[in-house]
Amino acid sequence: xxxxxxxxxxxxxxxxxxxxxxxxQSYLDRIHSVNDSLNAFITVCDETALAQASxxxxxxxxxxxxxxxGIPLAHKDIFCTSGIRTTCGSKMLHNFISPxxxxxxxxxxxxxxxxxxxxxxxxxxxxxxxxTSFFGPVRNPWDLEKxxxxxxxxxxxxxxxxxxxxxxxxxxxxxxxQPAAFCGVTGFKPSYGRVSRWGMIAFASSLDQAGPIxxxxxxxxxMMNVMAGIDLKDSTSADREVEDYTATLADSVKxxxxxxxxxxxxxxxxxxxxxxxxxxxxxxxxAGAILKEIDLPNSHLSVPAYYVVAPAEASANLSRFxxxxxxxxxxxPLDLEDMYKRSRSEGFGDEVKRRILVGTYALSAxxxxxxxxxxxxxxxxxKNDFDEAFKEVDVIAGPTSPHTAFSLGAKTDPVTMYLExxxxxxxxxxxxPGISIPAGAVNNLPVGLHIxxxxxxxxxxxxxxxxFQLLTDWHQAKPAAKGGA
Amino acid sequence: MEWDTVIGLEVHVTLATKSKLFxxxxxxxxxxxxxxxxxxxxxxxxTLPVLNEEALRMAVKFGLAIGAEIGKRxxxxxxxYFYPDLPKGYQVTQLDFPTVGKGTLTVTLDDGTEKEIxxxxxHIEENAGKSLHEDxxxxxxxxxxxAGEPLLEIVxxxxxxxxxxxxxxxxxxxxxxxxxxxxxxxxxxxxMRCDVNVSLRPKGTTELGTRTEMKNINSFKFVEKAxxxxxxxxxxxxxxxxxxxxxxxxxxxxxDETSSMRSKEVANDYRYFPEPDLLPVVIDDDYIEQVRATxxxxxxxxxxxxxxxxxxxEYDAGVLTSTREMAEYFESVATKTGDAKIAANWVSGDLxxxxxxxxxxxxxxxxxxxxxxxxxxRIKDTTISGKIAKTxxxxxxxxxxxxDQIIEAKGLKQVTDSGAIxxxxxNVISNNPDQVQQFKEGKEQVIGFLVGQAxxxxxxxxxxxxxxxxLRDKMK
Numbered sequence: 007x008x009x010x011x012x013x014x015x016x017x018x019x020x021x022x023x024x025x026x027x028x029x030x031q032s033y034l035d036r037i038h039s040v041n042d043s044l045n046a047f048i049t050v051c052d053e054t055a056l057a058q059a060s061x062x063x064x065x066x067x068x069x070x071x072x073x074x075x076g077i078p079l080a081h082k083d084i085f086c087t088s089g090i091r092t093t094c095g096s097k098m099l100h101n102f103i104s105p106x107x108x109x110x111x112x113x114x115x116x117x118x119x120x121x122x123x124x125x126x127x128x129x130x131x132x133x134x135x136x137x138t139s140f141f142g143p144v145r146n147p148w149d150l151e152k153x154x155x156x157x158x159x160x161x162x163x164x165x166x167x168x169x170x171x172x173x174x175x176x177x178x179x180x181x182x183x184q185p186a187a188f189c190g191v192t193g194f195k196p197s198y199g200r201v202s203r204w205g206m207i208a209f210a211s212s213l214d215q216a217g218p219i220x221x222x223x224x225x226x227x228x229m230m231n232v233m234a235g236i237d238l239k240d241s242t243s244a245d246r247e248v249e250d251y252t253a254t255l256a257d258s259v260k261x262x263x264x265x266x267x268x269x270x271x272x273x274x275x276x277x278x279x280x281x282x283x284x285x286x287x288x289x290x291x292x293a294g295a296i297l298k299e300i301d302l303p304n305s306h307l308s309v310p311a312y313y314v315v316a317p318a319e320a321s322a323n324l325s326r327f328x329x330x331x332x333x334x335x336x337x338x339p340l341d342l343e344d345m346y347k348r349s350r351s352e353g354f355g356d357e358v359k360r361r362i363l364v365g366t367y368a369l370s371a372x373x374x375x376x377x378x379x380x381x382x383x384x385x386x387x388x389k390n391d392f393d394e395a396f397k398e399v400d401v402i403a404g405p406t407s408p409h410t411a412f413s414l415g416a417k418t419d420p421v422t423m424y425l426e427x428x429x430x431x432x433x434x435x436x437x438x439p440g441i442s443i444p445a446g447a448v449n450n451l452p453v454g455l456h457i458x459x460x461x462x463x464x465x466x467x468x469x470x471x472x473x474f475q476l477l478t479d480w481h482q483a484k485p486a487a488k489g490g491a
Numbered sequence: 492m493e494w495d496t497v498i499g500l501e502v503h504v505t506l507a508t509k510s511k512l513f514x515x516x517x518x519x520x521x522x523x524x525x526x527x528x529x530x531x532x533x534x535x536x537x538t539l540p541v542l543n544e545e546a547l548r549m550a551v552k553f554g555l556a557i558g559a560e561i562g563k564r565x566x567x568x569x570x571x572y573f574y575p576d577l578p579k580g581y582q583v584t585q586l587d588f589p590t591v592g593k594g595t596l597t598v599t600l601d602d603g604t605e606k607e608i609x610x611x612x613x614h615i616e617e618n619a620g621k622s623l624h625e626d627x628x629x630x631x632x633x634x635x636x637x638a639g640e641p642l643l644e645i646v647x648x649x650x651x652x653x654x655x656x657x658x659x660x661x662x663x664x665x666x667x668x669x670x671x672x673x674x675x676x677x678x679x680x681x682x683m684r685c686d687v688n689v690s691l692r693p694k695g696t697t698e699l700g701t702r703t704e705m706k707n708i709n710s711f712k713f714v715e716k717a718x719x720x721x722x723x724x725x726x727x728x729x730x731x732x733x734x735x736x737x738x739x740x741x742x743x744x745x746x747d748e749t750s751s752m753r754s755k756e757v758a759n760d761y762r763y764f765p766e767p768d769l770l771p772v773v774i775d776d777d778y779i780e781q782v783r784a785t786x787x788x789x790x791x792x793x794x795x796x797x798x799x800x801x802x803x804x805e806y807d808a809g810v811l812t813s814t815r816e817m818a819e820y821f822e823s824v825a826t827k828t829g830d831a832k833i834a835a836n837w838v839s840g841d842l843x844x845x846x847x848x849x850x851x852x853x854x855x856x857x858x859x860x861x862x863x864x865x866x867x868x869r870i871k872d873t874t875i876s877g878k879i880a881k882t883x884x885x886x887x888x889x890x891x892x893x894x895d896q897i898i899e900a901k902g903l904k905q906v907t908d909s910g911a912i913x914x915x916x917x918n919v920i921s922n923n924p925d926q927v928q929q930f931k932e933g934k935e936q937v938i939g940f941l942v943g944q945a946x947x948x949x950x951x952x953x954x955x956x957x958x959x960x961x962l963r964d965k966m967k
Contacts (some may be wrong), residue, residue, distance in 0.1 A: 086536065086537045094536070102536070105530065197816070208536070208768075211768050241541050241768065241770055242539075242767075242768065242769075268504050318764060321762075322569050322580065322581050325579065330575045330578070331534070343576065364726055369571070371760045371762070
């Protein structure tokens, strides 16, 4: 049962085949048997999860038909959860218990979802391999020597290994989509502003966006129906009507114009991955979609622009972690400056420090125009590229990542690691919705197909992804390793 | 060598909103430490700012009051620095696109002349908390009640040339802010604070000299004294051939001197950048016009109207419009009594003296406009004389009952009964034969003495006009 999609589990609970308590216990058992090898969870909440499940069963008996009622979920440990430790993968917050819930958490609670625990992640979401976590790397269920991707690696691995039915993630430059690709699951980053950021620990405010990591596009639509919407507590959340994202899933892709950016099939793309993606695109073509090569001329600027904007915002966002009010404080500080220096030096890992330094430098007097201002200009150029492209196509598709999951410890040079997100980053800079769905395998490791839509084109992206999943069964492939179970 | 002084003022006022600039926490003055700080104010991870629209409205109101350009698209920025009373590690302010642009303040100088002083800009920003260094041995306490309070920082052009002009500018600013009701603007409580920039340059030259900044001066008087003191210090240095260091100085009111706090050369690099958690604030003409419609009559307009409508002197009109409450008080009394001259005398004279004596605001006065009106009505209908009215006024401070009751109870009603006055006059004539003789011989001014005697006998209650007439009749 635990391998099923949310839609299937919901039906099974409705028909009485299984209760939420039974289901929750199955996932908890699974977590306890394989988490030691996967390290996907930082915190597991057995007791509260079972209590929520019991509530959900009661609620269902009383006629509650919410499709997510009683479905066991895992939250990325970046979402503040009242009473449950929220670490953001950092020593800085290893002891932090939030007194409030993130809006995303609150919404899932309202929907009657069961929270199994909090998943591992790159520290403060800074990383593409989950190796920067203070709590140790997550391992890829397809091959325990490979990384799961990052930063939402714990969520992606947990879904892939059936440690939960669904999970939340966040995506600043690819942090939902790249791990979804590496772990062979579905990961969706909505348009910027579609999901509230309240209670989601900020990495780069103008890029961060929460989204679902799950087993199908249909499940992503079900999760989005809960997650999306304006939040008066988040001034950047969009004041736009929320669609029923399941409503158009069944629409045919006949006539759908799919843009293929030539820059995403250029040097650097692994040949096997390219072959898988080309085959996936042929599936669409066979179903009546129209493929059209497009030009995103400023693509090559997206990684450099991102690595100015994101660290700049992060350098300020992470200033609050100063040892004064919560989080890690060094022992026996001599004075204020000593307390700041040691608390932060001890509390943050190397990658976080590197980005704070880069961001601080980029914002410094005399460098602002050359870096931050120029990066913002590039951002507009990139957005213009997409706007132009979407005049001619309905969605844009290509590989999520240039290759499949790489080995733990393989990428030690930060710049090599930064190039991991070469196809996903521009989507964050432009604020667009993008999904990664399983679309092939190379050496028994999943390949992700990346589908991007125009501003607030969530429904269109989910529809295109769902139609692919009706035509193929890559999303149903299961890792053999499964964390050793 | 002769020197010109150039002064620029940066004034922070705390906007009188009900809650903080970006959170719903209350902003009462004097609450227990950290009782007005919510999860956003203590900068818990994941919390986000939401602009308090009331603060924006107040800033726009101020901008309109000084005829300023209103920023239709204002942008909040982060100013980054570490300090324990700044929980986020950055202050949210407006750097390049403030809500209020260039405006003008017209100030009246001591000699009665008017001067226009430019306001460069006014921007909205959040206050920091308070660090308490005294009460905790080896540690500092942090009170975040104040953290995130909305401030309006009003920056003047360097067009102020004397300490007196600086004070006139501040007083005018203070008056306008109180008229608008956008701040309590109480310097002693810190809801209005002033940073003063001072520089000297050789007389007649135009290039600005190196300036020093004196921060957080908390009274008009200290601003004036601090400027005098700093000008003298700079003059001494320059005349000895030295040069001024650009720095922040502290003014010590007890010693009446300034001392160096920190040098600007080693100042923080604040690494400003646009606050990504807030969208730019876009307002349109409709919004601006809606705010404009809520503007009260401003002091300059009110003063001109009082001068023209009530025939007041420029000086009286100025005094009576110095606060909105005073002006409203006066206008009510003047209109209801139909006698602006008497109303002006009472309000700027006896009433003002009473307020000064007790250090009261006009709203604290036990004699409100309707009671003063009643009193003046009784002077005008000759129930009491102007002199007796002062006695009644004194009684009204302690006694809340009606003016007529007080006059009645204290027996202060003017005597107009001709029989009673005749008796008084007869008494005076028979007791002062010498003076009566002198009058009869043509010494007209003796009448004053005789009237005075009669008034004294009546304990001031006799109608002096009647006494005068009857004396003359009887001494013919």
